Amino acid sequence: MTATDQPATTDWLAAAEAAHQEQQISAVAQNLQRAQRHAGLVNARLAELGIEPLEAAGINDRGNLRLARLTQPEFMPYARYEVRAAWSEDDKEVELHTADWEDDRPRYGRVRLLNSLADVAAARRETPTFPAPRRDYRLEAIRAMDNLNADRLNNAHVEEIANAIHGNTAALLHLADTIARISTTV
Numbered sequence: 751m752t753a754t755d756q757p758a759t760t761d762w763l764a765a766a767e768a769a770h771q772e773q774q775i776s777a778v779a780q781n782l783q784r785a786q787r788h789a790g791l792v793n794a795r796l797a798e799l800g801i802e803p804l805e806a807a808g809i810n811d812r813g814n815l816r817l818a819r820l821t822q823p824e825f826m827p828y829a830r831y832e833v834r835a836a837w838s839e840d841d842k843e844v845e846l847h848t849a850d851w852e853d854d855r856p857r858y859g860r861v862r863l864l865n866s867l868a869d870v871a872a873a874r875r876e877t878p879t880f881p882a883p884r885r886d887y888r889l890e891a892i893r894a895m896d897n898l899n900a901d902r903l904n905n906a907h908v909e910e911i912a913n914a915i916h917g918n919t920a921a922l923l924h925l926a927d928t929i930a931r932i933s934t935t936v
Contacts (some may be wrong), residue, residue: 778813785815788837792818795844796835799867807835817858820870823851830874834858846873888926891919 792807796818807818817834824830831848838845844864849856859878862869898912 782809782813785809785813788815788839792835792837792844795864796820799864801867801870803835807837817847820846821874824874825851831877833870833873835864836860838863846870848873848876848878850877888923891923895919 786809789807789809792815793803796803796806801820803818803820804822805816805819808816810816815836817836820833820835821830823832829851831851834847835844836847837843838860841863845860846862846864846869847858848861849858857878857880859880861873861876861878864870895916898915
């Protein structure tokens with residue numbers, strides 16, 4: 751490589767970095783516009799139903815949608831949850847969220863769609879349900895293999911069976927990884 755090759759490499763790399771930065775700025779701008787649009791849709795639906803939120807939907811410091819806060823939690827005489835309103839991208843409607851106020855770090859989750867004022871009152875009584883985390887079968891299989899250590903079994907026949915199970919499990923994991931790689935490239 752000569753000294754004259756260096757500037758050409760630097761020029762294309764600088765152009766690549768500038769293009770990458772432009773892509774990043776465009777993605778942030780799109781996310782901000784989407785959050786602003788969703789906040790506007792939430793606030794318009796609340797106004798349409800005559801709901802005056804404690805805090806209107808808006809944009810938080812990170813540029814994400816800040817949920818509209820409709821009610822405070824109440825502890826006496828009955829336990830009532832705080833209700834917040836968000837935009838559902840799937841349903842193209844406003845959805846209501848609650849969180850259990852007894853949690854140290856409450857996590858808000860969907861309880862129902864906002865179709866009428868009665869939905870807000872009903873939501874105050876509903877605890878959100880969160881989907882169970884997806885099982886990681888690969889990790890479970892590896893843990894099972896690690897827990898079945900053939901060297902500690904002190905029985906030659908059982909060791910052979912454990913090694914066969916390990917081999918089959920490893921082969922299945924390899925096949926699953928191969929299929930996953932192929933399906934992402936197609």
